[in-house]
Amino acid sequence: MKITRNKAVWALLASPLLFTGCDKNDEGQLEGALPSPSFTSTVNSTQFPVKVTFNNTSENGFINEWEYGDGTTGTGSPATHTYNTPGTYKVRLLVSGKGGFAQTSQTDVVVPSACGNTGFSVLVACNGSAPSARVWTFSNEAGAIKRLDANNNVTSSSAANALASCQADDQFSFSGSSFTYTYTTNNKCGSEANASTSFVYKPGSNGLGQLTLSSSKAYIGEQVALRDSTYTIVEASNTILRLRGTLTNGTKTEVTLVPFDAVTRVKQLLTGGTQKTWMLDNSVEKTITVGTEGNPTQYYGGGSVGALPACQADDEFTFSATDMFTYNAKDETFVAGSPGSCQAARSGTSAYTFGPADGAGLAQLVFAKAGTFIGITDAPDLTYRILSITDKNMVIRAGTGKNNGTVFDIKLIAK
Numbered sequence: 311m312k313i314t315r316n317k318a319v320w321a322l323l324a325s326p327l328l329f330t331g332c333d334k335n336d337e338g339q340l341e342g343a344l345p346s347p348s349f350t351s352t353v354n355s356t357q358f359p360v361k362v363t364f365n366n367t368s369e370n371g372f373i374n375e376w377e378y379g380d381g382t383t384g385t386g387s388p389a390t391h392t393y394n395t396p397g398t399y400k401v402r403l404l405v406s407g408k409g410g411f412a413q414t415s416q417t418d419v420v421v422p423s424a425c426g427n428t429g430f431s432v433l434v435a436c437n438g439s440a441p442s443a444r445v446w447t448f449s450n451e452a453g454a455i456k457r458l459d460a461n462n463n464v465t466s467s468s469a470a471n472a473l474a475s476c477q478a479d480d481q482f483s484f485s486g487s488s489f490t491y492t493y494t495t496n497n498k499c500g501s502e503a504n505a506s507t508s509f510v511y512k513p514g515s516n517g518l519g520q521l522t523l524s525s526s527k528a529y530i531g532e533q534v535a536l537r538d539s540t541y542t543i544v545e546a547s548n549t550i551l552r553l554r555g556t557l558t559n560g561t562k563t564e565v566t567l568v569p570f571d572a573v574t575r576v577k578q579l580l581t582g583g584t585q586k587t588w589m590l591d592n593s594v595e596k597t598i599t600v601g602t603e604g605n606p607t608q609y610y611g612g613g614s615v616g617a618l619p620a621c622q623a624d625d626e627f628t629f630s631a632t633d634m635f636t637y638n639a640k641d642e643t644f645v646a647g648s649p650g651s652c653q654a655a656r657s658g659t660s661a662y663t664f665g666p667a668d669g670a671g672l673a674q675l676v677f678a679k680a681g682t683f684i685g686i687t688d689a690p691d692l693t694y695r696i697l698s699i700t701d702k703n704m705v706i707r708a709g710t711g712k713n714n715g716t717v718f719d720i721k722l723i724a725k
Contacts (some may be wrong), residue, residue: 337713342408345371349403352417358395358424358511359489364401371405371412379419389642394489396439398421424486429518430511432546434486441486446551446567448478450529450583455532456564458554465561471583471631474499475701478583479575482530482567484509484521492524493530496575497700502533518543521553530555531565556661573666576673577631579699588704590685591723592616592623598686599719603670603711606719619644621652627684627723637658637684646688658682669711671695684708685720 345370354361366374366387376384378391379399393399400416425436434617435444448454452470460467482490491509507525513656514520523530523539530541536555544564545552551567580586590597596612622644628636639655661681667674677692684694690709697705701724708718 316428343370343410343692345369345405345407345412347371347374347403347405347412347414349401349414349417351401352700353421355422356512359392360396360421360422361390361392361438361542363421364389364391366403368403368405370409371407373406375404377402377404379416389556393421395441395487396421398426421688424511424513427511427513427519429513429543429546430486432548432551433511433521433543434484436486443483443485443487445570445571446482446484447480448473449550449568450578451566453564453568456566458561458562458564462562466644473583475579475582478578479701491521491528491530493528498550514542516544517543518546531567532563534563536563564649567606573664573673576696576699577664579701580696580704581629581631582701585628587626587628587725589626589725590618590623591703592618593723596722597721601717601719602714603715603717604714606707606717609716619650619652622685625685629662629675629723633662633664635662635675635682637682643687646686656681656687667695668693668697671697671707672699685722686718689718690716 343411348367350367351364352363354363364387366378374385374387376389376391378384379401380393382391384391399419399421401419402414402416404413405411413575423439423441424430425439430436433444435442450471450473453467454473455468456464457466476499479496481494481496483494488660489508489510490506492506494504505525505528507523507528508722509524510522512520512522520540520542526535526539528539529536530553534557539556540557541553543551544554549568552564553567554562554564556562584591593615595615597618598610599607599612600610601608621642624640625643626638626640628638636659637657639657641655642652643654643656644650645653658679660677660682662675662677664673664675674693674695676694680692682692683689684706686708693708693710697707697719699705703724704722706722707722708720711714711717
């Protein structure tokens, strides 16, 4: 058990008043041999974080305290201590007995790193021998979630881009410095809940190892209960992580993950993995505002609920995962001006580039074809930054906003 060392307590322990029943000389001093402190240590590197067992081999002592070298202390023998971080720790044993108090010199205990194991190094993105942290999400390839029988024959497999967007944006984080696993649902599909728990990594015989979650309620990928909450790493590289676990009935679940980044998640939500159609959100106020980067409503604060003209409210904007945009105006396009009016449809398509936002926003897209627009015909340029997005709602900002230029904030809803 870890405790905070209290030097005052040790001073009392060394006091003759506490050694009742001990022989004293005529001057009231304790009689007996001075403790001869010593200890042995055994490092268990068959799993990580590493546990080290300390055995007190001292003579003439019966009260001991361990200084573990990481700022914590403990008592007892044998005493087991867990080290999350690899390195060399200077451990010392303090012993009291009939003859007084003594301590060992600081002894080096070397705790190895799990980063030498490929499975762990990929899981947490080790930097050399130093554990780091890494966030994973579902692959959008076929087989992101599989079910297998007891003999590892596939019985079901998800199709490419088949996961619901509320599941596809899930995040699975592993910290190698604290051995903590964190699940973030982002947009719940059902009973999912954000969770955090510790985990243990075992190198194993397959070269990649296993990880065991401390909480039986935690899961990775599919929300199912596993035997011993253990996942075997069956494939691991800087671009893919495949985990397999055994259910209580002997069948198995397999999940394929890829490194998470915010831009990838935004595109998944924008396109639904294949293609997705959005419309102006006429059910809220201020569907479109006009201003500058510093004051987005400076020129126009937005209209009331349902204020969009019918020829604008029915417009459809479709984004594909292959970076193609399609505008369907239906019968007419609302052309901005003073006053604006419904005119001949300006339906069309354009390729676009997608990447990190240049300025405020989660990501941005830039149309290749001049005259392409979303929502409003007089948008400042071909650049649109995504300010926020879920599987149902999105806010985009038209215009780069540079040099105090005009920007349009536009609210959209998934069709």
